[in-house]
Amino acid sequence: MTSKEMTGDAQREPLTPSEERVADFAQRDPLRFATITAAEIAAQTMTSDATVARTARKLGHAGIREWKRLCADSVDRAIGLDSNLRTQLSRLPERDEEGGQAIAIKRILSTSARSLIDLGDQLDTETFAEAVSAISEAGTATTFGLGTGFHAAEYLSLSLERTGIRSRATTGSGHMLADVFPRLRHDDVSVIVAPRLLTPDILWHTEESLKRCHATVLISSESPPRELARDLKHLSLPSGEDASMNRMICTFALIDVLAYELARLAPARAVEQSAEVQKIRNRVNRSRRT
Numbered sequence: 001m002t003s004k005e006m007t008g009d010a011q012r013e014p015l016t017p018s019e020e021r022v023a024d025f026a027q028r029d030p031l032r033f034a035t036i037t038a039a040e041i042a043a044q045t046m047t048s049d050a051t052v053a054r055t056a057r058k059l060g061h062a063g064i065r066e067w068k069r070l071c072a073d074s075v076d077r078a079i080g081l082d083s084n085l086r087t088q089l090s091r092l093p094e095r096d097e098e099g100g101q102a103i104a105i106k107r108i109l110s111t112s113a114r115s116l117i118d119l120g121d122q123l124d125t126e127t128f129a130e131a132v133s134a135i136s137e138a139g140t141a142t143t144f145g146l147g148t149g150f151h152a153a154e155y156l157s158l159s160l161e162r163t164g165i166r167s168r169a170t171t172g173s174g175h176m177l178a179d180v181f182p183r184l185r186h187d188d189v190s191v192i193v194a195p196r197l198l199t200p201d202i203l204w205h206t207e208e209s210l211k212r213c214h215a216t217v218l219i220s221s222e223s224p225p226r227e228l229a230r231d232l233k234h235l236s237l238p239s240g241e242d243a244s245m246n247r248m249i250c251t252f253a254l255i256d257v258l259a260y261e262l263a264r265l266a267p268a269r270a271v272e273q274s275a276e277v278q279k280i281r282n283r284v285n286r287s288r289r290t
Helices: 003-007 015-029 028-035 036-047 049-058 065-077 080-090 100-122 125-136 148-162 174-183 201-212 241-245 247-265 267-287
Strands: 143-145 166-170 190-192 215-220 233-236
Touching: 003 125, 015 028, 015 036, 028 065, 036 049, 036 267, 049 065, 049 143, 065 215, 125 190, 125 233, 125 247, 143 267, 148 166, 148 190, 148 247, 148 267, 166 174, 174 190, 174 201, 201 215, 215 241, 215 247, 247 267
Parallel strands: 143 166, 143 190, 190 215, 215 233
Antiparallel strands: none
């Protein structure tokens, strides 16, 4: 990703040597650039916060946040769904190969099963127990995600509701986060679902959750920055090439495990809530038959 590609403009004000170091860092390691603070970028490039901000402006960005988001987007494209799909398809037999379909089914399911086994082996049970305890005692659990992560956050919110825990699913990026943050309360637990990538908006939401909420839980395959990790309960998903295609499978599986453990912790509450949901279902079914 060159400076020209990032700005879409061949004409720009020349960069000083220190500014070139900042621009080179963004080009060489866009993921790290996107997920650390301006002060850390300055430290990595032996410059200053002001130099980082000035470089962003010279490259045509509205500010550092916009530049970091662009870097995150470039990483997302590089390791996006198309790349994952091509990798997985290359491992499968051709469609016209004898027995190809049966072989493909077994390989896909076997890879998924291995990812789930890895999840069970790698999950930090102590952190998991802390997350379960925090969610169980929460006034409300606020779940948050972007893109496919939001679909998982919605599923998590529904699963929590069915165990008797008040929950709401939220999403938003950029200026929309200004509407999300005020909903975070002191006695809430914030659960952030970011299976693949910790984008600047995810990190911003995480930082605000740590300030505003009783506890913050992160579900992600990517490790959070050190300054956030200290106070986070990070439920880590498997990483690596095989896990990339099965990350959502692992995410939904982890959500199911969370829900069952919360039900085990307070079975009377969970059963009562499930019974209430079933009563409503029964009423709906009866009304449809009449």
